[in-house]
Structure formats: C-alpha cells, structure tokens
Amino acid sequence: MQAEPRPAARPVATDLAQPAGRARHFLRVVGAIVWKDLAAELRSRELLSAMIVFALLVILTFNFALELDRSPAARERTGAGVLWVATVFTGTLGLNRSLAMEKDRGSLDGMLLAPIDRSALYLGKALGNLLFILLVEAILLPVLAILFNLPMLRPLLLGVVGLGAVGYAAVGTLLASLAMHSRSRDVMLPILLLPVAVPVLVAAVRATSGVLAASAWDEIAPWINLLIGYDVIFIAAAFMLFEYVVEE
C-alpha cells in the first residue's frame, strides 16, 4: 500500500528567497568548501606534501644547475624566475589534483546536486587552491632567501607573490575544471593553462625582480597594475563561465 505522499512545493530553506539570505548562503557555501578542502587535506596530507616536496626539488635543481657565484643583479633575476617556475609547476600539480579528486570520487556531483550558486563553488575551490599555493610559497620564500642570498621577505614582495598567486589560482581553477572532463587531463591542464597565464607570470617575474633589486616604484608599478588587472578580469570571467564549464 502506498504511503501518504509528501508535498513537493515546500522549499528546504525559505530564507534563500531573500537577496540577503542568498548572499549569506553564498558566503557560507564558500566557507564550507574551503573548510572541507583544508580539513580533508590536513588529515590525508595527500596534496600539500606532494606540492611542497616538488617545489623544494625544483628550487634545489635550479640552485645546482645555475652558477652559485652570480652577481647580485643576476641573482635577483634568477631568483625571481626560479620562484615563479616553482610556483607554476607546483600550482599546476595542486590544481589538477584538487579538481580531479572531486571528479574521481563523485563528490563534485554531490556539490552540483546541492542548491548552490555555481560561482560559490568556483570561489570556494579557487580559495582552497590559493591557500595551498600560498602555503607552498611560505616555505619556498625562506628557502630561496638562503640558497640565493636574496631578501625574499620584504612586504612589497609578499604583496607581489600574493597577487601573482591569486591570478594563477583564479585562472587555474577555471581551466582545471575544464581539463578534468578530459581523459588526458594531466597533460591538458598545462597546455591550456600556461599560455593563458603568460601575462600574470611575466608581470609577476618582472615585479618580483624589480622589488628584489630595490628598483624605483615607477618601474615596478606597471607590473603590479597588470597583476591587479589580470586578477580582476580572470576572477570576473571565471564567475561568469564556471557554470558552463563544470556542468555537462
């Protein structure tokens, strides 16, 4: 015998009908996704440990491959390049794994089934990826400072590193969500990401070497402005495009 049917018209969360309620829900969803990524990573240490080891290997390899008795000017240019090469390699590794794990475990469907704004899902994943990249940078900078004898902990330099990492995580999260549908996603992500990320990488390297060389603000400012512009454009573009990229 069939049970008494339950009504379908009742929404689960009535406060989502109001703009303020939707905004609160948006922020809570972003926070929940970041918390989930961090909590899972702290327990498994699957992703972060691989990223840190890989980043350290990259800078150690460069350190041995390049001459150690470089002039200060050469060290500043080389140090900036090595920092961003290590960031790009480890960032790509992290971005790929972060979304591939969601796809492989089916948990991405779990989030897509929930009544959430797709841009909240994007922002949550991008912030999680940014945090991982920044954690790796926090370890890389002192190591680079020692190996290359460079003042890597200047406040302006930390700002440049932050802006570059934001841009890379913003565009990387969007393209990783596109690449995860492909069978050859490990190859696909760098192929898609590196050409698109060229402006942010050039600007980040130039701004970093400018700060390390203690160049005048007029010389560094255009590169920092380019970084800010890139970040704004790609975050806005990703907000608009993510829904179409992540859904079938």
Next chain:
Amino acid sequence: MIEARGLKKAFGLRPVLRGVDLEIASGEFVALMGPNGAGKTTLMRILATLSRPNAGLVRVAGFLLPAGAAEVRQRLGVVTHHTLLYSDLTAEENLRFYARLYALGRADGRIGAALAQVGLERRRRDLVRTFSRGMQQRLAIARALLPDPAVMLFDEPYTGLDPDAALMLDEVLRCVAQSGRTVLISTHDLPRGLALAHRVLILSRGVIAHAVPTAGLRPADFADTYAQVVRQAAYAG
C-alpha cells in the same frame, strides 16, 4: 511528481535516450530496470539536474528543467553507486558540510535524525574511510535524506554491496518508501526491484519498453517478460 515527455539525449552521434516518456505520481516507488547501456544512468542524471537533454520535456517536483533546476535541487535527494562523500572527513562532518550547502537550519538535529535513520549514530565521529562499503552507502542515504526531500533518485545503489549490506539497504529503502517520498530506483536486481516498488519500468535501447504494476507479479514471470522485452527491443534496434 516526475514527468518526462519525448526525452532525447545523445553523446556525439550515439543516441542514448531516444524518446523517453514516463510519469511517476507523488508518493509512488518505481523501479527502473534495463540492460547495461540502456540509458538508465543518463536518464537519472537528467532527472537529477546533472545533465541536460537534447530534446523533450522534464518536470520534477512541479518544476520544469533546466529552468527550475535550483528549485528542484532543494527538493531532491540522490544516491548513486558513488557515495558522494569525503573519505577524510567523519560521518558527521560530511553531513554538516552538506547541511551548509543546503542552508539547513537546526543542522544538529537533522544530522542526528538522519544518522539514526540509517543506524550510524554510534559511528558519527569516525572517518568515512574506516567504513565498510555498506556503511558508506547507508551514510550516502543519510546525506540524501538530510534536506528531507520529496523526491529521491537511487541509481544502482546496490552496486558493490555484500548480501548483508544489501539487506540493510533494503530496510532503509522500505523506510524511505513508507515516508511518502516519490522514489525512482534503477537496479539490475529484478526480485529486489519487484519487492520494493509499486511499479516497474523497463528501459531498453533508450525508450521505456515496458511498464507494469508490481502487485501480484511473480519474479519468475517478470524475469521472462524482462528477457523478452529486452530481446524485442534489441531486434527492433
């Protein structure tokens, strides 16, 4: 409660759904059966708002898809053979995460009730990776029940379960059926589908080839009918 008319879906040049028509009334428990590749999962994903059809009309819980997808998601619970859970979070953390995504008030009470319903309240603080496959599937059902959905979709939930775990899942599904929810379950297990459902549909080569109420239907007779319907559809294709 669930309605599809002329539903078509192709992946590239390969048609998977060739015009599915189905209607499931409020409170009805329907089993969807069919051979591998018949299009069951594709149909489930379209009804679950995870995929868009190429043609046809779909209405779930009174809302047309894809326009009403956000409304449907608030009223829908989905269980698949993937558990949609995070193995490095505890059972409670998983449910709390989903409670936040669904903007559920009184989350503690809901989480406790959902875990009690599937018999996992004593394991609430254990990591999901320490759970057996059957326990993970029960937790997946708790996750789907959390927003108290009016419509539930189960896509081959018995996959990978041992006989004991399958019996426990039967019990949970019976409770779900008695709660008055509208349920569509896809399964390869003919006797189990007949025992649980009010009506059974056979999907073959992308169309609903047969629909019959389960009342008075004997498993052996239905197995013959199933084989015949699938064979006929294969010849017709």
